[in-house]
Amino acid sequence: MTPVATPFFFYFLAALTLLSAILVITQKNAVHSALALILGLLAQAGLYLMLYAPFVAGVQIILYAGGIMVLFLFVIMLVNLERSQKEEQFNRQWLVGSLAATALGGLLVAVFIKGKALFPTSSTQIAEASNTQQVGELLYGQYMFPFEIASLLLLVAIIGAVVMAKKRI
Amino acid sequence: MPDSTPHPSPLELGTPDKTFLDSNELILNMGPQHPATHGVLRVILKLDGEKVLGVECVIGYLHRGVEKIGENRTYTMFNPYVDRMDYVAAVSNGLGYCETVEKLLQVEAPRRANYIRVILTELNRLASHMLWLGTHALDIGAMTPLFYTFRDREEILKIFEKYCGARLTTHAFRIGGCQYETYDGFERDVKTFVDCVPPKIDEYEALLTSNRIWVERTKNVGKISAADCKALGVTGPVLRASGVKWDIRKALPYAAYSDFDFEIPVGANGDTYDRYLVRMQEMRQSLRIIRQAVEGLPEGPIMAKVPKVMKPPAGEVYHSIEAPKGELGYFIVSDGSTQPYRVRVRPPSFVNLQALDLMVRGQLVADVIAVIGTLDIVLGEVDR
């Protein structure tokens, strides 16, 4: 089974990701930003698929697009948006912003030129059929400890959020 | 005591301008056009999330000045108007009015007329309770009982139609008795009806009484204590569900009610579920009364001798009956002329609706709908 039109899909998805990322920061309406972010996340899921990582792609859709972003929207809709819409965008921060962007861009270019040797030219391709199993084995085998620490961290975050949000328990 | 909150007018209430995290109140306007407010009731809800902080009822959309009309019509001419108040239980309205004027005139309706009045009024109570059950269940989301109750209510309306030609606003009674003798087969029709309905009521109860969701939606919802009921003047099934065994048919019997043997069902908790149970029991008791009345229907005249032009002596009288919604009273002042000097209607729905605020405080939006349903109000009567 040979992949069809791979370069086309790659550039299409990459462009979509970039475009939606730009929309996220340029849209005045926060709900529109969030929707653009969802589009970007979905495009990323497509990129994961092209990397033969369907499990990651599926999780990306379920967790980010279907779960987290819905909660984002949930909160954004309840907050009064009208004030933020009237405010001028990139208010007095354009200088700092552009400096940071230039620095980050320079770093990326430097790494790309100088550090090519750091990256393997091609990774070993995992069989698509056993992709999910491999993820599972790695997570619950080799990286068991970090995985559990991450979950503990999330638990702490949840409790913190509850305590902060609820005035009277 | 349900202190009514200081009232900014709806326009002043405005929109909550605080942000989500420190905002407490949301003003939601329900009605006057809303599927669950049973007519043109407007309820302004003050919410904290889904929790109700308070409600304000805005009524009067259906105000027609019935009392003013009464002062400008003769006693006889005003009789059909009262049917338009609680149009779901028009027969009860007529009964109350006719009995009050009879009292003023010192006329007693003949025994047969009283029996016919009891039969029709109790049939009407059944019809009213059936309509209540259907719409109340529909408000809570159970769609099917509505159709079942309408099927059986139809039979009652058919009897009305055969008796007096009208189905809803019947104008069944006249001052001094009944205008119409029963039609041929009236007793058979009523008997058949009384025989068929108990299984139908079992059917409604099978759908709802032990339905888990129904119980969860109605138990401990809209609780009101007996003391609060008395203080607010709430009567009818709502009062009885709070544990007060008081029914005007027993306490101060009118028409022929003292001839019949029936129970006053009472509840214990005064919540929506108890009110449901009380009304279901009341339907069965009504059937009991109808059966006794139709079996013992006496022979005789149906109309007392009343003057063609009614001029009751100057004086005033208050008389009330147990309408399906509660105490329906008429206070009539006569100045000796052909027209009442003042007609005051004491509408049960109006007084009961006052308890809404007390009953829904601290509950959820969905409960407001359940409580409006369980109060069994008819806006025609609230606004008059």
Place this chain on the structure above:
Amino acid sequence: MPEETKSPLPGSAGEPEGPAGKPQAGGAQSAAAAKSAETTSEKPPAVAKPAGPVAVPWTSPLVANLKTRYGSGVSEASTYLGQNCLVLDSSITHEILRILAEEQEFDYCVDITAVHYPKREKPFDLVWILYSFPRNQRLRVKTMLREQESFPSSASIWPGANWLEREVYDMFGLRFEGHPDLRRILLPEDWRGHPLRKDYGIIEQDEQWVQANLGIESGQ
């Protein structure tokens, strides 16, 4: 005496007053009332008699109690067609209502309404219809008010009086002092006029309001 204890037994159909009611009620005037009722119903009034049934004085421990405490403030205590009525002076009515509610167990305020007699010096009758659950007895309390005279609200005695008083205010323009929320209830807030006054015509309306709010010439 308990009113409306009609005996529906055959034979006594013509007798609106039942056999003497509860012992605590005065028996003397019940007989009188029954007598007057009997005379009227035996010969049904082909023409309304000018005499009609008469109101007879109502004597009971309650009335005696009130009369000793308030003297002439209790201007009339009568029974008409078996219904008891107290007519009180407006200055003491609120106090007596409170006594009735708290000491005499009239715990249910059935109705509050008013009647307008434009030709009288005190043109308004304010009427309370009370009921006592323990006594199974109904009582009507009346007082007369002048135009523009305000009256203490009884919402502090019976919370249910709230809306009933609002309706009286709406329909008659009588103001109640200390009412928690005295606004119009059935008519719009800015409506002018009080429809149940006798000088308000049957087809009269606040045409300005109708034109401004409904955008039509007239509601008729």
Place this chain on the structure above:
Amino acid sequence: MLDYVTSYLSSNTTPGQAGNVVWALIYILIVFAGVSIAVMAMNWLERKALAHFQIRLGPMRVGPHGLLQPIADAIKLLTKEDIIPENADRLVFWIAPLIILCASFAVYVVIPFGPTHAITDLNIGILFMLGVSSLSVLGVVMAGWASNSHYPLIGSLRSSAQMISYEVAMGMAVVSAILMTSLNRSGTGTLSMIGIVEAQQQQQIWYLFKFFPLGFIAFAIFAIAMVAETNRAPFDLPEAESELTAGFHTEYSGLRWSLFMLGEYAAMIAVSSIAVTLWLGGWLRPFPNALTGATWDLAFSLLPGFTFLVLAVVAWVGVIRMPKHSYFRMQTLGLAGFAVLLGLIGLVLFAPPVRDRIQDIFWFTAKVAFFMYMYIWYRATFPRYRFDQLMRVGWKVLLPVSLGVLIGTAVVGMVL
């Protein structure tokens, strides 16, 4: 080219796996047309069945027994004025129904109607289904927000909270079923929809009955959660008519509203398909391992055609019972035509090449139809939950129980 097309017929996989674009397109067309027709049929059936639950007749005027009612409705909705509220966010308002529609139709890509009758077989099939169907909540939220009105906003907030809450319990129940696939003799589990059904065949048991009662509890949790997930009675709070008029789609009308409806019914069928695949053996006929042999095979393969013949007979009884009056002539003829059509379909299904290919689809559809009937039944029977009760059931009952079932399944699987 022709070879390319015909070559697939001899292959033994789904067109997606075979990489055959033409057949994949054909399958997509067939599936989507089939789902659309199923939605229309479901619409008619729901109205009819609900009506009979409620001692009514339901649609009777458009076509014999209202058979053409869905078509009439579709025409009406399409030609209706398209209203967008003045202060609505036009773009979002416009996209929302499309998202719901796409999300609920995209899941059909992996639904296996038979061992080879699926558009494709992803190895993360079930994950894909859950993921894509979870996107539909976005559409609901967007619709509620874009309408710029109180009731839709509250409706969409309720809806999103509800769907996210029940997704958790639903996911746990699904995982416990997936866990069962890894407990077969080969030792490797699968997320592929076809793989799950094949695992059930291999283990000779529907997962409904596996590790009784664990499988059954997981199934029950899923069956409850899927009703909540599709916003149907008794969990139809987002659209609670008596409280929120019509919930998140209060401001929608005409075509856009019909897209919501289409999406809702398609989602109902989709989640039912998941339930059927995971617990009721997917396309497998009853007792595929016990009642074997040529006779049983023949008997079971004749059933689809036989069912259609029975339906044809029922329709013909309707023709006979039609009032004999010229006014009803068209209706009678129409119903007779419908009966004949059903009969012909039945006869075609008897033909050996057809019946071999069709019987998997038949069993799958029959099982899904059972769930569809349950949906109608719930709607006719239950009152509506209150929001806090709904959340309590989701978080305090279903979630702990589903976690328990998951752990129980793992433990039992390891011990056995």
